[in-house]
Amino acid sequence: MGVPDGVCRGGRGRPRRPQSGVCVFSAYSSHHAHGINPQEAPPGADGVIVTEYVHSLEARGKTFSGLLEHPHTRVVALAPDGRRIAAPASLDVDGDRLVPVPEDNANLLEMLHPADVLAALAAWDRTCRTGVGTVKARLRDEPDRHYELTAIDMRHRYGVFVCMLMDLGTDQTDPSVRSEQPLASLRPRSARMLKRFDGVIVDADDRATKMLGWSRDHLIGSRSTHFFHEEDVQRSISAWLDMLSTRQNSRVRVRHLCADGSWLWIEVENIYQEAPDLQEAIMISHISDISEEMAAYEAVRQREHLFRRLTDSLPVGLLQLGQDGSVVYANSLLTTMLGTRTAKTAREQLANVAEQDRANLDTALQSVLGGGPDRELEVTVQPSPASGEQRRCAITLIGLSNEEGAPGALACVRDITESVRSREELRVKATFDHLTGCYNRASSLAILNQELSTENHHLTGVIFVDLNEFKSVNDSLGHAAGDELLVTAASRIKSVLRSDDVVGRIGGDEFLLICPRLEQAAEVVNIAERVGKVLEDDVALSAGVARLSAAIGVACSTDGSTGDGLIAQADAAMYESKRCRPRRPVLFEA
Known part of the structure; x- marks a missing residue:
């Protein structure tokens, strides 16, 4: 970044002799040339003292200016305790390059991926001691994209610390290619609106405009349902009327149209406000971005749909049972093989198993549900009105534990009628x-x-x-x-x-x-x-x-x-x- 690391580690305060042949004095002089002064950091766990170099005020200014020259560097103003605060007017940076400040002045660390927090803490500690600290980290909302975060103590000039975020790209792209995409994590996660009793928006804070992309003029005077997805409108109206009738707060989850044409999942908490005349009442709506949570739900739904498609395409009947013998899931082939509709209990689902095999099947099933070993057995299935033919089936019972999500059992049912018939024919020929x-x-x-x-x-x-x-x-x-x-x-x-x-x-x-x-x-x-x-x-x-x-x-x-x-x-x-x-x-x- 144009600023030497300037860290020389030695034993008990004595600088270690460099192995490259460059003497410590030369390195020391070089750092002084950049306005960086050495100091001893606290000893590490091994008792070794680290010699660090304090960046001069001039060096900090050059570092800040150099990073700001990069067109995609974003700037965050920080308080001495690491909280994100509003940038002072003296910090002459274009507004679109400033990271929005949350209402609760959230800590910068809340933006970062949990795995990179410790490294960021170390960099912040280094900034507080030397004036500059750098770390490579990922953002919580963009785990595949890497950023270089450089924190600089600029209190002497602007009264704040500044953190420069430079996009290094994703793991799949060339780091030299900088992304034009704005940081998703910089979008506010909460906002507030004021609405009349009929749902018309009368005010919206700056966080709402940044979250949704609409200007205040576009939002004010519009009915909130105008921005909701058509499938969510009725649900939102029901929640609003419930709030008005019970005079209790209500919550609803809807998809909100953003200015760029995208849909954002939000949770709206409508807070009832007493007023002498309902028509004069102004309700408060707290808005929370729940897009990550809903995306996770959607991913689970898609995986469940894929699982059902896969299980329905298998040439095996599948039956998942809870620990109490209740039917959790049965694929379509199972009902065809057994000649029964999807039932609530295993006994109902397996009702067409022949009486002579029923006792063995019940014993095996209870054993597996009780944590016993997996079992395999053959049973005869009585003819159903649909098939009209007696079938022979092989059932494999597999125990499920908490590791699979919930205790119970999985029954895999295979129709082996033709196999048994062929086996019997071979036995007859051989006998x-x-x-x-x-x-x-x-x-x-x-x-x-x-x-x-x-x-x-x-x-x-x-x-x-x-x-x-x-x-x-x-x-x-x-x-x-x-x-x-x-x-x-x-x-x-x-x-x-x-x-x-x-x-x-x-x-x-x-x-x-x-x-x-x-x-x-x-x-x-x-x-x-x-x-x-x-x-x-x-x-x-x-x-x-x-x-x-x-x-x-x-x-x-x-x-x-x-x-x-x-x-x-x-x-x-x-x-x-x-x-x-x-x-x-x-x-x-x-």
């Missing part, structure tokens, strides 16, 4: 024979091994069934007839078994029957004999008549039996049955 509907070989063996591994005092019997002359049916009547004969045989076998017996097809014309929980071996022999009778018959097929008969081997478990071993025993007994005339089931005997 059952596609032709006869019997268990396939792998599943039959797994079931048998499971039964044998269960610790109980019962026996497990197996029946090995091999259809006779099946190849000749395929050769004479065709494979379709052979398939038809297999389906008939499977159906007849199932018809004579117990409810918990298992039928498996383990080969082309071979069936394995698993009979668990037997008291004695004779029981499985009886079952095998019933099977033999239903498989001894002529069967009318689409392609002709075929003879159905089977060889049947029977085995019963003993201690230490394995699935493969038991099947091998039944298979051996089946071959013995083939040799019998007439054929009959044969029980394996060691």
Whole structure:
């Protein structure tokens, strides 16, 4: 800025030797040449004394004049305690470059961003000691724009301190380019008007004209609602009439038209004034700039609107619940999936969940709302009049705490009906024979091994069934007839078994029957004999008549039996049955 810093730090009052090779005396002489005298500042926390240089009256004047030459420098007049005060007439500065003075003579620090206040305090302290202090800071209302603030003690000439504000630009612009935009923070934040009982303005202070941009002549004689946004007029009239009827102060928030065509959010406090005749009463209206607050509300509203648009576009139903189970928010897809309208409680919202899943869902929901871990579960949703189809849904319950804004829970609901259907189809294909509907070989063996591994005092019997002359049916009547004969045989076998017996097809014309929980071996022999009778018959097929008969081997478990071993025993007994005339089931005997 054309004024050397002039600060030389040394230990305990001894100037430290400069590392640049310039002696302290030369620097001292240089400062004297600019009219700056050295003095010792109070010791710092580390006990080190800072040698500062007091700027002479001439140096302060040159600094002030140099900064004033910059066309965009604004000037603030300050009292010794830092309050903003009216500039004296002797301070020959254009009025548009003077920062307006608030009615309450607010401190300069109130203009600054909170993060820069401490640095500004240090600069002010330096000004009081040396005559000049400089700091780079941001304004509270313009956090992205940087200013260089230079405070100068000019009491010897003007009777006040002056603070010069030079715009350094925003973070996104070249600092060398100076902005023509006036400082938003210099606009008054409060003002006052006087109005008649009918709302016509009869007077307005200077702060009102600077806040709104209108001249007093333009404001006086106009009805205040003339400047209000059309959407706010009715509300302002209601507040005014309420004040008149109750004789109590009223408040209202409206958008006020400014002279530049913009809208400014203000809060108007109408203060009732008693008068013998209401038509002679003059009401006082205190006006406060609430644009920052309303801008914050608008930002929240926009974010909420964006959140709703996002949640409505997701392929997931979302349900936010309060800690008491009340519905805070439900997106549109959720109501479609559950077949219910937006309700007040979780129970109403989830009313179409099937009864068999209701208890598990209620328990999980109460656990999560009580601070328990997140939960996942599947439920069946009963058909609604709109869908007419039962659905299967996966629900993820996520606990919410104060960190998310309010305790409660978030339920994410996904329709997995098609996924469950595909999963079931894969399970069926992996478990059952596609032709006869019997268990396939792998599943039959797994079931048998499971039964044998269960610790109980019962026996497990197996029946090995091999259809006779099946190849000749395929050769004479065709494979379709052979398939038809297999389906008939499977159906007849199932018809004579117990409810918990298992039928498996383990080969082309071979069936394995698993009979668990037997008291004695004779029981499985009886079952095998019933099977033999239903498989001894002529069967009318689409392609002709075929003879159905089977060889049947029977085995019963003993201690230490394995699935493969038991099947091998039944298979051996089946071959013995083939040799019998007439054929009959044969029980394996060691």
